[in-house]
Amino acid sequence: MLPHPLRVGLFLIALLCHFTPGFAQILAKSVVTTPEVRAELLAHAPQGLPRDPGQAAAHPVWLGLKLVHQPHWHTYWKNPGDSGLPTTLEWTLPPGVQAGEIVWPAPKKLPVPPLVNYGYDGTVLLPVPLRFTADYRAPANGKLDVRVKASWLVCRQECIPQEGEFALSLPLEGSVALHGAEFEAAFDAAPTDLSSRALTRARVEGERLQLRIAGLPEAWRGLALDVFPETPEVLESASTEHPRATQRWAGEVWEAAVPLSKDRSSSPEQLPLVLSVREGRSAPPKAVRVLATVEGGWPAARAAATVSPALEAALQANAANAASGAAPAAPGGGADIGLVAALLGAFLGGLILNLMPCVFPVLAIKVLAFAQHAEDRRAHRISGLAYTVGVVVSFVALGALLLALRAAGESLGWGFQLQNPWVVAALATLFTVIGLNLAGLFEFGSVLPSSLASLHARHPVADAFLTGVLAVAVASPCTAPFMGASLGFAVALPGVQALAVFAAIGLGLALPYLVAAFSPAVARALPRPGAWMDTFRHLMAFPMFATVVWLVWVLGQQSGIDGAGALLALLVALAFVIWAFTLQGRARWTLVAVALALFAWTASAFGPRVGQMEATSLSDTGATPSAAAADGALVWEPWAPGKVESIVASGQAVFVDFTAAWCVTCQYNKKTTLANPAVLADLRTKNVRLLRADWTRRDPAITAELARLGRNGVPVYVLHAPGQAPVVLSELISVDELRGALGRL
Template sequence: MKGIRFWCVWILGVLALTSGRASAAHTQARLVLSAAEVRPGDTLWAGIHLRMDPEWHTYWRNPGASGIATEVEWQLPDFIRAGPIHWPPPEKYAEGDLVTYVYHREVMLLIPLSVATNAPRGAVELRARVTWLECKESCLPGTAEVGAAFTVGEGSRPSADAGLIERWQARLPQDGIALEFRGRWDAPAGTGRTRPVVLEWKDPTAADSGMATGSWDFFPYASPEYEVQAPTSVLPSPDGRVRVRKAVETFTGKWPAELSGLVIRQTGDTVQAWEVHGPVQESETVGFENVAGVPASSTPLSLGRVLVYAFVGGLILNVMPCVLPVIALKILGFVNQAREDRRRVRRLGFVYTLGVLASFAVLAMLVIGLQTAGRQAGWGIQFGNPYFLVAMTVLVTLIALNLFGVFEVTLGGRAWEAAARLTRREGAAGAFFSGLLTTVLATSCTAPFLGAAVGFAFVQPPPVVLLVMLTVGAGLAFPYLVLSWQPGWLKWLPRPGPWMEHFKILMGFPMLAAAVWLLTLVEAHYGDRVWALGYFLVVLAVAAWLYGTFWQRAVRQSKVSLLAALILLAGGYWYLLEGAMQWRSPAAASDGPITVEEGGIPWQAWSPRAVEEVRRQGHPVLVDFTARWCLTCQVNKRFALEVPAVREKLREIGAVAFLADYTHFSPEIGAELKRFGRAGVPLVVVYPADPSKEPLVLPEALTPGIVLEALDQAAR
């Protein structure tokens, strides 16, 4: 979907371009010629020279997600024929959520003009009407009548603007036939409208090193039948060929058999472009050849294997640290169900599974929506939203207070039972809620097998995304569903009794730990202002205690205590959250400086250019893609990376360690994760010093031995 903004711009542009209105004020147009005099039968070049005010831009032949290409309508004598416009390479420009191809400051559109062999001698006047769309924060249509003159005579004489035209001709794309441009579909054709494609071509500058160099991209030509979306994932290129993954959206249901456009290479401020045209073939298998840091000959991932990975990964999620608080709730629920009717136990297990699957279906819809909008989607993306974190911190605190017996909430017995009430006894609503909460907390971890499965899913058509996500949910819910349908396995649980109240309180502590952990994540968005949320949680606890003690459990309910609880809660909210914390105004996303522990690994901030430079200097590289909200990442760092043996090995082989912080879902890091077939963190990659060798992708759950073995291989 190109969005409402695209259609507004399109309608505005069409009305402007057909109305003949006066030129907009932010772009000046003129017509220049390469020759002042030509002979009959010669060709001269015309240039439409556009100069834009600072920060304003016009559009390339393919505007991208919005905008309108510049058009030229000639008024020529019969003996002169105008060729097609030759477009200099544009720049890729993000306008909010939309990505477009534009020109800033100035551009010259070049058009060859052929003079007939029987052209009469004498002066020739050329006229043209130029129309464009110019944009900054808003878009305005522009039009101008331009003209220039030359002479048809017996000789050839350059014009005063010949040098300017030659400089712009030098910027035009070169013929890219030698690049051997081609593509292959990276997913089978399904019912969805979007499909990933891998494009590859030769790097003409890689003859000496054998490695692709520079920053590469593919700018597609526009088509009424499909759109090649702007986001690009650059894949490993050890053989002198460049490989990128893009997504193609079809408007007709047919997939293009060939693609055309520009191959762009940028090195510093230097931009080179080649015009390419090549076939797009079907892949025999669907997979990530050259994506996950393995040779192309490795076995690719099929959809069946991905579904197995997804189910096993979801199953393993049950023992990851992020799900421990919910496991505590499920243990409490099984204790309550141990002596209940078998049919009721089965029904509750089924409802819990529905809660998990519904949550994963919502996550799948979120991923599909982001992909449709041309934005990146990542595993655990909700943990990058500050409002979600504030709400979850309050919710989990309420659950912990309920488990401690501070209060129970029924909202008059008529509204849906609140989260805290739902943890007391496993009803149908409680089972469904537990499934939702399990999913929410589980997505802050990545289990073995899960990274590859989700990375595969997030670049597939919508039906595949939904299928893989539901399979992960099925694996996550499977143990509880089996226990519910085999209640005989619950006989090991002791008989219900007074001890259960103490056990319930015990289960509140892991939930309280989860609240503290969420509070630390909030700090990443609000900085020092997070103290206000901490104090608000204290106020919330006092209000809950007043309510539970003097209203719920009191022999005579005290309206004064209820009013005091409400006033305390409202006052704390407005003074602390709205006033001191200003929770509706989080700080701009910034991961801040990297903190290096005393005697620890000297981490450096990650960037692709920094890694490339260090490898060029002959050093192995270790990159830890991590996030503050990823508990698996923190466990890996504490027990497998920041250990004496690994620190010593890094020093011994002269390796450089980089930290890629994905806490705020950096688009650059997200693109790198996709390059390795992952949709989220953790991801640890070890690069050999030799740039011709493939990087080593380590599993999600690490041990020091795994890291040391990879570093040994990288040093050889």
């Protein structure tokens, strides 16, 4: 009898999904590291935590996000200047505890000609005070648990949006003052508030704001000052460095004329300003904050910028298409591919999926099933039909879930399930169980009650159906040739038509096995059951373990090396549990208890790391333009919205690789065509910039860009050139195809 571990594997996955989210609440993570920034959540409570709201004033509590930038990288102030985004913090705190505003240290000017931004490089700490309201009660467990989700934009010449989730547990008793010096330095770096003491007058004259400020520090007199408006898009970010800006001291009064922003869209009655001594001079304090009341009003402001004329035209065209019931056309010309062509492309793509390495482990199980029923034609046919139904139903269900989530506002695409580390971990668990079973470590009769272990014998059709479900689970991350355009077209169709496209993919995937099941020639060609089946069965364990290796690697791209290591620890503990159940005699239940306790401890200690998304650069190479090798080696840069348009506008061609760690086709193309010496030589000769859009984790911007290209999954390869429509290349890209496209530049 051929044992099928599918039911047990799915049962274990259900247990994993039920328990591990709770474990995520146990482990606190206070540091997130990316190639560009090390971010850490710090606390400062020198008098300890208050026991009731009345003690809050005598027990100040501060939290702070510390950002340590790599050389030449920076993040942004509350007003980022001409471009950029400020760092944001979203807090999760106990009842009665509130987070105040960030106490922003004085920024510095970060020129990126012709722009000037405001922000920080080196090391900066962003302190935040905690407030304790009347609802506050001292935590019964003696610890105050705080969590925060931080988002920041880190830039050099390119910009990378990053985020991280942090947690700390602050003890109720005792002082928390390990980082006191860093908080004191951050408080010293914050502007001194002179809004109630300095006499500040402001009046708009023409296109400049005239400032007269008295009461500034005496040590500043005669020195040049920088102006940082807290309100964005009011004054020119270049401020006093602008050619039309002037400043002078008239005794103790500082006077300046600062140009208004060309994109000004607001007219504030009060304008908070941070003033600091021009960089290179030293005069305490480092910065002050004043509040300027604008006298005489403002000239009419321009309308707030919305979208570019080109984007506005595209939106209007899409609206017209929607009104007429037509699907939007993909860029690069050409109408949509049509429903019949989409169904045919989906069917052919599903057929080609059988050649993808991700599906091979499942097909190995079907080979064993074929051999087992070599002389039973009826069993062959029933198994073939059940497998086909399992594949088609699973593809339709997955497509329906995708369409439902998109209709609910989620930005998702094909393969979205493997963007969740818990799903990756669940699949790795399932394939580990299958591999251990095929390797002969256990039989179901030894680890399960006889009623459950005999289900296979009583319900072989269910086994075949579940094998089809498993085939879809591992095949869905792959996008075969012909599938890309069909999937992109399907998501814009009405529900029934879209599901028909997904069903066509499933039918293509299942067809070879269905034909073989109804073909007597296949049955006659198979060897008769015998001892060879045990050897072949053990051999098939290794493709399963190879799949586990791939899934662990995928998880490592999402949760970092800690996440991958945690998953390996859980799989080892699971294997120990299964082995313990196979033992006989008195030692069995003792070792089972030990194994289960070890597995529970491993899950609680390491489980949370599996699901923690590590904040990393969007580039899976970590390389940047200035990091190119001295021999002129090509470097992949991270893709970002608007970056392609900016490069093409400068007159340079761009090749974009939309990829993901869980996409087997993507990894194959990287190691073959995209690493081919002739292709690399052509890219260098044509001076083509290389961008990589990494979709390993969910990224709405990449999802939107794929939709704009008429695609809904990866891989996608696009060649952009000045004056030419974007060229979308094949999913399984060949050397000749890519070189031919480059030759037409």
